[in-house]
Amino acid sequence: MTRFGLSSCFYKDDVICMLLQRLYRLKQASRVWNETIDKHLKSMGFEPADAGPCIYTRGEGEDEYIVRLYVDGMVIASRQKAVITSVKARIAEKLRIKDLRRARFILGIVINYDMEHRTLGISQRVYTESIIKKFDQENANLCLTPLEPGVHLTKADQPQTRPR
Incomplete structure (x- = not known):
């Protein structure tokens, strides 16, 4: 008789196998x-x-x-x-x-490093396009993001998430 995926040659009625990992x-x-x-x-x-x-x-x-x-x-x-x-x-x-x-792609997010200008950019374009295609929304009406193109945020614009 075979139990738990073990072949009959390894199984005896009075033997129990325990995984160590x-x-x-x-x-x-x-x-x-x-x-x-x-x-x-x-x-x-x-x-x-x-x-x-x-x-x-x-x-x-x-x-x-x-x-x-x-x-x-x-x-x-x-x-x-x-x-x-x-x-x-x-x-x-x-x-x-x-x-x-160095991470270049994580969970649908592309990470772009510009070491010369000391900047880091992220893009979810590929992920967004896959979701649009998955739900058959290629011809849906566009809605611009709430942030105007070209806006540059500074460290002063960053919200404090915990006291420093």
């Missing part, structure tokens, strides 16, 4: 991953942000850095490249990681 794509695997990375990030001095359970911060102002978790991946953000390298190394001490370098 969670299998990828099982619903329990994501919980175990989250518990593991949460514990490790906290041991590194990160704190979960009020903005959401998958955002961790450490430091303040110019020295602040952020880790954002996405299912089984993460993005590390900081003004200092050395800090990002250090955080990656500390995470790699406990977990097997694959460094994909």
Whole structure:
């Protein structure tokens, strides 16, 4: 008799097999991953942000850095490249990681860096076009965004999300 996907040659009536590790794509695997990375990030001095359970911060102002978790991946953000390298190394001490370098595309968002002008731009054009096509709205009436084209926001325009 075959049980739980085990062939009969490995199964005996009085033997129970116990997995020593969670299998990828099982619903329990994501919980175990989250518990593991949460514990490790906290041991590194990160704190979960009020903005959401998958955002961790450490430091303040110019020295602040952020880790954002996405299912089984993460993005590390900081003004200092050395800090990002250090955080990656500390995470790699406990977990097997694959460094994909600078993020260019995350969850339907294209990220454009202009190092010369020290700017970062994001675009959801591809994602937006896919949604428009999915819901058959290619011929719908256009509505301009509430922000006029060409408006440049400064740091003074940024709302304060938490006291500094």
